[in-house]
Amino acid sequence: xxxxxxxxxxxxxxxxxxxxxxxxxxxxxxxxxxxxxxxxxxxxxxxxxxxxxxxxxxxxxxxxxxxxxxxxxxxxxxxxxxxxxxxxxxxxxxxxxxxxxxxxxxxxxxxxxxxxxxxxxxxxxxxxxxxxxxxxxxxxxxxxxxxxxxxxxxxxxxxxxxxxxxxxxxxxxxxxxxxxxxxxxxxxxxxxxxxxxxxxxxxxxxxxxxxxxxxxxxxxx
Amino acid sequence: xxxxxxxxxxxxxxxxxxxxxxxxxxxxxxxxxxxxxxxxxxxxxxxxxxxxxxxxxxxxxxxxxxxxxxxxxxxxxxxxxxxxxxxxxxxxxxxxxxxxxxxxxxxxxxxxxxxxxxxxxxxxxxxxxxxxxxxxxxxxxxxxxxxxxxxxxxxxxxxxxxxxxxxxxxxxxxxxxxxxxxxxxxxxxxxxxxxxxxxxxxxxxxxxxxxxxxxxxxxxxxxxxxxxxxxxxxxxxxxxxxxxxxxxxxxxxxxxxxxxxxxxxxxxxxxxxxxxxx
Amino acid sequence: xxxxxxxxxxxxxxxxxxxxxxxxxxxxxxxxxxxxxxxxxxxxxxxxxxxxxxxxxxxxxxxxxxxxxxxxxxxxxxxxxxxxxxxxxxxxxxxxxxxxxxxxxxxxxxxxxxxxxxxxxxxxxxxxxxxxxxxxxxxxxxxxxxxxxxxxxxxxxxxxxxxxxxxxxxxxxxxxxxxxxxxxxxxxxxxxxxxxxxxxxxxxxxxxxxxxxxxxxxxxxxxxxxxxxxxxxxxxxxxxxxxxxxxxxxxxxxxxxxxxxxxxxxxxxxxxxxxxxxxxxxxxxxxxxxxxxxxxxxxxxxxxxxxxxxxxxxxxx
Numbered sequence: 054x055x056x057x058x059x060x061x062x063x064x065x066x067x068x069x070x071x072x073x074x075x076x077x078x079x080x081x082x083x084x085x086x087x088x089x090x091x092x093x094x095x096x097x098x099x100x101x102x103x104x105x106x107x108x109x110x111x112x113x114x115x116x117x118x119x120x121x122x123x124x125x126x127x128x129x130x131x132x133x134x135x136x137x138x139x140x141x142x143x144x145x146x147x148x149x150x151x152x153x154x155x156x157x158x159x160x161x162x163x164x165x166x167x168x169x170x171x172x173x174x175x176x177x178x179x180x181x182x183x184x185x186x187x188x189x190x191x192x193x194x195x196x197x198x199x200x201x202x203x204x205x206x207x208x209x210x211x212x213x214x215x216x217x218x219x220x221x222x223x224x225x226x227x228x229x230x231x232x233x234x235x236x237x238x239x240x241x242x243x244x245x246x247x248x249x250x251x252x253x254x255x256x257x258x259x260x261x262x263x264x265x266x267x268x269x270x271x272x273x274x
Numbered sequence: 275x276x277x278x279x280x281x282x283x284x285x286x287x288x289x290x291x292x293x294x295x296x297x298x299x300x301x302x303x304x305x306x307x308x309x310x311x312x313x314x315x316x317x318x319x320x321x322x323x324x325x326x327x328x329x330x331x332x333x334x335x336x337x338x339x340x341x342x343x344x345x346x347x348x349x350x351x352x353x354x355x356x357x358x359x360x361x362x363x364x365x366x367x368x369x370x371x372x373x374x375x376x377x378x379x380x381x382x383x384x385x386x387x388x389x390x391x392x393x394x395x396x397x398x399x400x401x402x403x404x405x406x407x408x409x410x411x412x413x414x415x416x417x418x419x420x421x422x423x424x425x426x427x428x429x430x431x432x433x434x435x436x437x438x439x440x441x442x443x444x445x446x447x448x449x450x451x452x453x454x455x456x457x458x459x460x461x462x463x464x465x466x467x468x469x470x471x472x473x474x475x476x477x478x479x480x481x482x483x484x485x486x487x488x489x490x491x492x493x494x495x496x497x498x499x500x501x502x503x504x505x506x507x508x509x510x511x512x513x514x515x516x517x518x519x520x521x522x523x524x525x526x527x528x529x530x531x532x533x534x535x536x537x538x539x540x541x542x543x544x545x546x547x548x549x550x551x552x
Numbered sequence: 553x554x555x556x557x558x559x560x561x562x563x564x565x566x567x568x569x570x571x572x573x574x575x576x577x578x579x580x581x582x583x584x585x586x587x588x589x590x591x592x593x594x595x596x597x598x599x600x601x602x603x604x605x606x607x608x609x610x611x612x613x614x615x616x617x618x619x620x621x622x623x624x625x626x627x628x629x630x631x632x633x634x635x636x637x638x639x640x641x642x643x644x645x646x647x648x649x650x651x652x653x654x655x656x657x658x659x660x661x662x663x664x665x666x667x668x669x670x671x672x673x674x675x676x677x678x679x680x681x682x683x684x685x686x687x688x689x690x691x692x693x694x695x696x697x698x699x700x701x702x703x704x705x706x707x708x709x710x711x712x713x714x715x716x717x718x719x720x721x722x723x724x725x726x727x728x729x730x731x732x733x734x735x736x737x738x739x740x741x742x743x744x745x746x747x748x749x750x751x752x753x754x755x756x757x758x759x760x761x762x763x764x765x766x767x768x769x770x771x772x773x774x775x776x777x778x779x780x781x782x783x784x785x786x787x788x789x790x791x792x793x794x795x796x797x798x799x800x801x802x803x804x805x806x807x808x809x810x811x812x813x814x815x816x817x818x819x820x821x822x823x824x825x826x827x828x829x830x831x832x833x834x835x836x837x838x839x840x841x842x843x844x845x846x847x848x849x850x851x852x853x854x855x856x857x858x859x860x861x862x863x864x865x866x867x868x869x
Contacts, residue, residue, distance in 0.1 A: 113804055214670075371688065
């Protein structure tokens with residue numbers, strides 16, 4: 054029954070999914086935090102940029118963003134992020150597209166986290182003479198992150214599933230594998246079950262573990 | 275409480291109005307497509323210029339011309355034809371189910387497909403080939419492709435052929451459509467676009483691309499385009515007869531010239547019915 | 553705008569801000585100029601590529617874009633109309649006192665939230681093509697709607713559940729104290745209040761549905777707005793960049809009106825808040841959903857739940 058699986062690299066495809074997820078997660082965490090800092094910061098132009106960025110990116114389908122990354126950046130603007138061959142370039146551009154998209158959601162999760170920090174914390178920090186950057190880095194963000202673990206977990210899980218969109222530019226991840234398999238094999242239910250199982254294996258434990266971590270680190274108020 | 279009702283009602287209204295516009299459009303579509311009582315439904319490609327392309331003025335391309343001719347011989351005038359898009363992966367299912375009467379959509383006759391559907395024809399012999407920039411002289415044979423960056427459509431047999439046999443070491447970019455490949459080809463991010471030479475000729479002969487691209491002329495495989503019909507259908511014999519007369523009365527040559535003309539595409543002579551080159 | 557995060561600005565801070573503004577402006581302008589120059593250099597800004605959309609002729613819109621847009625809206629509307637009641641039922645079922653109702657509902661919700669919509673769509677497509685006689689015209693639509701419904705009903709179930717859980721406990725206690733049955737408590741007391749608090753989150757979910765129809769075009773053969781680019785750009789000489797830009801703008805306009813509507817709704821509910829009045833900011837839903845639901849909170853959904861205007865930048869609101 055499972056014989057046909059020998060022809061396909063199921064583990065390899067899921068490994069690509071995991072790589073896409075992890076790299077994009079790190080990238081979007083950094084870029085999303087920067088965006089959140091811009092949105093709460095004192096420079097009006099940066100605030101405007103942050104708001105516009107989030108509102109635009111959130112309202113465009115991820116497929117369009119990923120296609121733009123490959124078609125626009127690689128094929129038109131000749132940016133391939135230092136990759137020498139097509140496969141690496143597509144992979145890196147898929148990560149870039151996912152970062153651009155996911156960062157908007159990370160930004161909102163962190164902003165919501167910032168909202169949970171009591172006003173007194175920031176006021177006290179300012180009263181002892183800290184600058185905006187210091188207030189943010191030393192007092193507010195550390196608490197905001199602890200409150201944002203749960204929303205960020207949701208973002209991470211969504212990201213894991215969103216990596217399937219990279220199939221649109223031919224990154225050999227799990228969804229592309231599934232499409233190839235269902236077209237060639239008459240084992241629809243089995244194939245679907247394998248892919249679904251794979252994703253459950255990735256997303257459910259992430260949710261459980263980080264959900265536990267989130268409760269553990271949350272600031273009791 | 276009143277406010278809640280208002281907001282709830284407005285939400286319902288919004289979804290209803292969206293649904294209503296959608297339904298409204300639906301009805302219009304129906305009216306447009308089911309004109310006379312006696313129609314024939316033909317599956318073609320909608321996004322392959324020169325082969326089958328949806329245009330603001332209707333449909334154009336070699337497959338469209340062949341299908342129109344065949345339909346005429348079967349007793350349907352051109353306004354009795356209902357065109358349907360049949361994407362590559364959908365063709366066998368559409369025939370099996372009877373969604374279309376026949377399919378002329380760059381449909382290569384292969385042993386696997388012959389198990390599922392019957393083919394009339396072939397009516398054109400095409401070859402897998404590459405499209406390169408007009409000033410590019412680096413690709414002269416299939417072996418040269420191993421050093422090149424190629425582009426093709428996700429899930430196509432051309433892409434599979436490259437990976438399996440023709441040039442396993444080539445770098446292959448896969449996109450949902452050939453147009454995306456052309457953007458990269460123009461900007462030198464891709465060296466060659468590979469698929470059937472007939473499709474490539476169709477793209478290259480578009481007015482915007484005049485003089486920019488050329489066919490490699492590699493003839494890497496034989497693709498016998500046939501007209502697909504339901505397994506066991508009596509249409510097969512009738513379509514074969516229509517195709518024969520299309521070749522003998524010169525309409526076939528005219529259609530080839532009209533659709534593939536400007537692109538350095540040397541078409542094979544009209545194939546004999548049932549003569550499938552492997 | 554004042555914020556608790558930084559002091560009122562004195563002359564030095566103002567000068568510094570002007571410097572930062574100038575630097576940022578230069579950076580954006582440089583990036584913009586580079587983009588413009590490179591696109592121009594690669595002939596992507598040639599009028600011939602953009603003319604079909606900006607040249608005053610409507611043929612591109614009537615031939616390619618409008619039919620695609622209709623399909624996008626049709627699939628989104630159908631998915632919404634089916635997913636909403638289904639989600640409500642699943643959400644309430646998860647709150648049931650009966651184990652045999654609660655557990656299956658939880659399993660269904662958690663399962664479909666854990667799997668990518670794309671995979672659900674591919675599965676739906678093959679299912680309809682192998683086991684039913686839905687015609688090939690309708691099959692992609694059915695598959696897309698099936699995928700969207702399965703996934704979004706699960707997310708909506710979590711929104712409903714979170715909305716009900718977020719109500720003060722006194723509401724259900726008081727309702728039970730006056731002798732209402734369980735279903736009366738739910739129907740007469742909890743749901744009417746929860747619906748108000750959930751509306752913004754639900755409307756935000758509509759944006760997700762609209763965006764996700766595009767997945768149907770990318771992997772199935774659903775002729776929606778995004779895939780109209782294929783037919784369109786092959787006719788207009790591979791003007792893919794121009795075509796994708798136009799379609800992206802259309803998506804942006806549709807979704808931006810939806811998010812603005814959600815924001816307006818949320819603001820309105822916040823202003824007029826009555827006794828129970830806490831409006832469930834989308835983030836709260838994701839939060840509660842995540843906590844209670846083994847954390848496997850929604851997905852493109854979970855993200856998009858975050859309301860369009862989550863409070864102010866500071867914490868002073």
